[in-house]
Amino acid sequence: MRAQENSRPMIDRAKMVRALHEFLPVTAVLFEAEDLRPYECDGLSAYRHIPWLVVLPETVQQIQQIMRLCHRYEIPVVARGAGTGLSGGALPLENGVLLSLAKFNQILDIDPRNRIARVQPGVRNLAISEAAAEHGLYYAPDPSSQIACSIGGNVAENAGGVHCLKYGLTVHNVLGVKAFTMNGDLIELGGATFDSPGYDLLALMTGSEGMLAVIVEVTVKLLPIPERAQILLAAFDNVERAGAAVAAIIADGIIPAGLEMMDNPAIRAAEDFVHAGYPVDAAAMLLCELDGTNEEVSEQVMQVRRLLQQCGASEVRTAQDEAERARMWAGRKAAFPAVGRISPDYYCMDGTIPRKQLAHVLSRIGEMSKEYDLPVANVFHAGDGNLHPLILYDANRPGELERTEEFGGKILELCVAVGGTITGEHGVGVEKINQMCVQFPSAELQQFHAVKAAFDPLGLLNPGKAVPTLSRCAEFGAMHVHGGKLPHPELDRF
Amino acid sequence: MNNNSDISAQLAERVREAHTKGTALNIHGGGSKDFYGRQTDGEPLDVSAHRGIVSYEPTELVVTARAGTPLNDIEAALSERGQMIPFGAPRFVNCTLGGAVASGLSGPGRPYYGALRDFVLGVKIINGKGEILNFGGQVMKNVAGYDVSRTMVGALGTLGVLVEISIKVLPQPVSKLTVQKSLATDVALDAMNRWSGRPLPITAACYDGNNMYLRLCGSNAAVDSARKKLGGELVETPDEFWQKLRDHRHGFFSGERPLWRLSVPPATPQISLPGKWYYDWGGAQRWLRSDAPTEKVQAAAGAVGGYAECFRHGDRAAEVFHPLPAPLMKLHRNLKQAFDPRGILNPGRLYKDF
Numbered sequence: 024m025r026a027q028e029n030s031r032p033m034i035d036r037a038k039m040v041r042a043l044h045e046f047l048p049v050t051a052v053l054f055e056a057e058d059l060r061p062y063e064c065d066g067l068s069a070y071r072h073i074p075w076l077v078v079l080p081e082t083v084q085q086i087q088q089i090m091r092l093c094h095r096y097e098i099p100v101v102a103r104g105a106g107t108g109l110s111g112g113a114l115p116l117e118n119g120v121l122l123s124l125a126k127f128n129q130i131l132d133i134d135p136r137n138r139i140a141r142v143q144p145g146v147r148n149l150a151i152s153e154a155a156a157e158h159g160l161y162y163a164p165d166p167s168s169q170i171a172c173s174i175g176g177n178v179a180e181n182a183g184g185v186h187c188l189k190y191g192l193t194v195h196n197v198l199g200v201k202a203f204t205m206n207g208d209l210i211e212l213g214g215a216t217f218d219s220p221g222y223d224l225l226a227l228m229t230g231s232e233g234m235l236a237v238i239v240e241v242t243v244k245l246l247p248i249p250e251r252a253q254i255l256l257a258a259f260d261n262v263e264r265a266g267a268a269v270a271a272i273i274a275d276g277i278i279p280a281g282l283e284m285m286d287n288p289a290i291r292a293a294e295d296f297v298h299a300g301y302p303v304d305a306a307a308m309l310l311c312e313l314d315g316t317n318e319e320v321s322e323q324v325m326q327v328r329r330l331l332q333q334c335g336a337s338e339v340r341t342a343q344d345e346a347e348r349a350r351m352w353a354g355r356k357a358a359f360p361a362v363g364r365i366s367p368d369y370y371c372m373d374g375t376i377p378r379k380q381l382a383h384v385l386s387r388i389g390e391m392s393k394e395y396d397l398p399v400a401n402v403f404h405a406g407d408g409n410l411h412p413l414i415l416y417d418a419n420r421p422g423e424l425e426r427t428e429e430f431g432g433k434i435l436e437l438c439v440a441v442g443g444t445i446t447g448e449h450g451v452g453v454e455k456i457n458q459m460c461v462q463f464p465s466a467e468l469q470q471f472h473a474v475k476a477a478f479d480p481l482g483l484l485n486p487g488k489a490v491p492t493l494s495r496c497a498e499f500g501a502m503h504v505h506g507g508k509l510p511h512p513e514l515d516r517f
Numbered sequence: 518m519n520n521n522s523d524i525s526a527q528l529a530e531r532v533r534e535a536h537t538k539g540t541a542l543n544i545h546g547g548g549s550k551d552f553y554g555r556q557t558d559g560e561p562l563d564v565s566a567h568r569g570i571v572s573y574e575p576t577e578l579v580v581t582a583r584a585g586t587p588l589n590d591i592e593a594a595l596s597e598r599g600q601m602i603p604f605g606a607p608r609f610v611n612c613t614l615g616g617a618v619a620s621g622l623s624g625p626g627r628p629y630y631g632a633l634r635d636f637v638l639g640v641k642i643i644n645g646k647g648e649i650l651n652f653g654g655q656v657m658k659n660v661a662g663y664d665v666s667r668t669m670v671g672a673l674g675t676l677g678v679l680v681e682i683s684i685k686v687l688p689q690p691v692s693k694l695t696v697q698k699s700l701a702t703d704v705a706l707d708a709m710n711r712w713s714g715r716p717l718p719i720t721a722a723c724y725d726g727n728n729m730y731l732r733l734c735g736s737n738a739a740v741d742s743a744r745k746k747l748g749g750e751l752v753e754t755p756d757e758f759w760q761k762l763r764d765h766r767h768g769f770f771s772g773e774r775p776l777w778r779l780s781v782p783p784a785t786p787q788i789s790l791p792g793k794w795y796y797d798w799g800g801a802q803r804w805l806r807s808d809a810p811t812e813k814v815q816a817a818a819g820a821v822g823g824y825a826e827c828f829r830h831g832d833r834a835a836e837v838f839h840p841l842p843a844p845l846m847k848l849h850r851n852l853k854q855a856f857d858p859r860g861i862l863n864p865g866r867l868y869k870d871f
């Protein structure tokens with residue numbers, strides 16, 4: 024496979040624009056510098072490239088024609104939903120077409136009897152729940168970016184949210200997708216049924232970061248809106264106790280709808296921003312939401328309150344009404360932008376760890392924060408072990424971004440070392456591609472490349488993302504020697 | 518457990534050898550699903566001696582076990598700590614964890630708790646080249662690399678020999694009960710789907726041709742109040758009832774007539790095909806005992822946006838799974854090639870072609 028992300032297009036740009044105009048309206052093809060600039064990055068703005076071309080198709084057939092054309096001239100294609108991704112997955116290529124799915128924003132069908140919705144890929148996550156509400160149904164995964172991010176991007180990243188401890192990730196809530204492989208073949212995976220024949224390609228597509236096929240339709244599962252949801256807020260004087268409380272709740276047989284933790288810097292930033300009434304002196308804070316039938320929630324609120332107190336919470340509060348509940352969540356959901364207000368830039372990490380390692384990992388992050396002289400605020404999907412350390416830095420200070428990236432890389436390596444993973448929900452993209460070499464040996468990486476080639480033999484879809492080449496790992500490994508042992512020893516060094 | 522042992526190195530060696538020689542292997546766990554999928558020949562590769570729970574931490578909600586571990590052993594260990602595998606894969610007799618994952622079947626709780634594939638967190642496999650590979654892990658959220666773990670589910674061993682599997686587990690409910698109601702088929706299908714769309718603690722719904730059964734699980738108060746809303750009569754031995762459905766021990770499942778599994782949108786009205794029906798998954802999984810020809814059953818399922826497979830009996834040398842459209846078939850072949858380039862792992866078990 025060639026390194027498609029660097030190769031020169033086989034057709035010149037003006038010719039390509041003409042070829043596209045044969046089936047696309049003039050306004051659907053962007054090539055002027057000022058039109059291309061808005062697409063130069065996704066939510067990870069530290070990485071930017073001006074795309075070769077941007078296309079904005081409006082029909083499924085146009086997407087197919089674009090794919091066929093790009094396939095014929097071996098032009099790389101990068102799909103883009105809402106561009107809120109945090110790992111550079113939708114970072115364009117200077118030699119590639121950026122395929123925006125923004126115009127595919129229609130909810131095609133809501134079927135309350137079968138409890139499913141069929142939607143176009145550009146539909147915003149929250150729009151599905153809004154449309155299903157009249158039937159007493161909703162779409163469960165709720166990333167904090169849900170007012171903006173697209174369902175296609177959610178499937179491509181296997182997005183999670185604050186309620187995925189109980190209701191699962193995107194992969195648990197999507198029943199089917201229609202997609203084009205790079206050669207323009209339409210594939211239908213799953214549908215309105217709970218399973219489908221053959222390999223579970225739907226699972227393989229979910230979280231594949233736009234590397235296997237371009238999603239043009241999604242069928243999602245809808246759930247009945249719980250009768251009642253109640254949130255508890257607990258403050259702790261130290262992080263260990265908060266971590267122990269998380270384990271205690273789960274050990275007691277309760278799966279909360281959401282179980283989130285924030286450390287002191289994150290609490291302060293969020294409180295300053297949305298005035299959620301957070302305890303600004305606490306070392307850590309837990310938000311625990313319980314949902315279900317009225318009776319069940321009443322029972323569990325008492326049980327969880329007792330557990331939190333037993334675990335040494337300095338304060339336990341329950342939201343008195345829906346407005347207070349919304350406020351308590353607003354602080355958490357706005358945690359990233361809140362941190363964005365107190366620092367010129369921040370870098371969001373996304374490792375997952377076994378819950379029991381929480382205290383250890385947080386104290387190591389604290390130590391490293393001093394070593395690198397960069398403050399960190401921690402937001403944590405505590406229930407499922409997904410950690411979001413936010414490293415605060417200033418890109419205008421020379422060398423600070425590089426130091427931040429190195430620090431971030433170290434955090435991810437720590438996650439792997441304690442039995443976790445480098446990414447829980449944001450994806451590898453371009454950002455964590457080096458850490459993939461830490462998490463996976465060569466044989467696994469080669470297996471990933473073989474999977475990719477099964478879908479896209481020419482390597483044209485989103486090349487250079489998600490799975491590193493072995494030579495890249497060798498280069499990275501040369502800089503990161505662990506305990507005197509080189510990773511990937513079978514490779515030549517240069 | 519004293520018969521625990523790790524024979525992964527020997528298994529990998531066998532696969533490497535077979536890869537070199539191009540010998541087809543027939544992967545074997547407890548043999549509980551020998552009837553399932555297509556008939557294959559090939560040298561037996563017995564995984565059942567590779568057994569034992571490798572780690573289990575109740576507060577992490579994860580258990581990791583070797584593929585040859587009997588599912589019963591795992592469930593017993595979980596039960597001691599008040600936990601369970603909610604997907605309730607059918608065990609028939611002597612089912613191993615590896616066999617359950619390879620066949621990908623889920624029990625009556627599937628629509629409400631999720632499918633077996635939803636609970637798989639990580640796998641260790643041997644690919645067709647004899648390489649031992651690890652994917653996923655023991656944490657709840659993990660999007661590093663493609664989701665190879667879930668791709669193994671239901672692949673019937675054609676992509677790799679499952680060696681070790683990590684699955685998510687859940688606490689057992691504090692309280693549960695089952696109600697039954699005598700209803701006509703259309704009314705039962707309608708009722709199951711109406712109730713499933715309401716915020717009630719329903720965790721299983723089936724209809725046996727005479728009675729609809731709804732299982733409720735949750736806190737005492739939740740189960741009590743839902744029971745009042747649903748009405749109906751209490752089933753006296755509900756656990757036994759659902760276990761028998763899970764393992765196909767109800768009378769409906771005995772006999773030699775072909776048993777079809779239809780996967781359809783749950784609210785689909787009755788499908789007109791000759792034979793006897795049993796509705797599980799709130800109507801989404803329909804069992805049919807019928808001598809109707811394959812094309813007819815599959816066309817009827819296809820017409821309502823569903824699929825049909827010949828689950829048990831019938832001609833096991835013919836195709837038994839729903840046919841795939843050409844572009845999908847091509848992807849399947851490519852993927853098989855990517856994991857098992859010489860086509861030695863259970864060739865033909867899923868589809869004749871690979």
Ligand SMILES: Cc1cc2nc3c(=O)[nH]c(=O)nc-3n(C[C@H](O)[C@H](O)[C@H](O)COP(=O)(O)OP(=O)(O)OC[C@H]3O[C@@H](n4cnc5c(N)ncnc54)[C@H](O)[C@@H]3O)c2cc1C
Nearest residue numbers: 104105106107108112166167173175176179182183233238
């Ligand atoms: C403030 C903030 C909060 C966030 N909170 C969360 C959170 O709680 N949980 C979480 O999981 N994520 C979160 N994210 C990350 C991001 O919102 C998700 O990854 C989201 O799923 C991306 O969707 P998108 O439409 O913006 O995709 P994009 O950023 O446009 O693309 C993401 C990837 O998907 C691919 N892609 C997009 N559309 C398609 C398609 N139709 N077919 C094939 N590939 C496609 C792209 O090529 C790219 O690789 C957050 C981001 C921000 C900025």
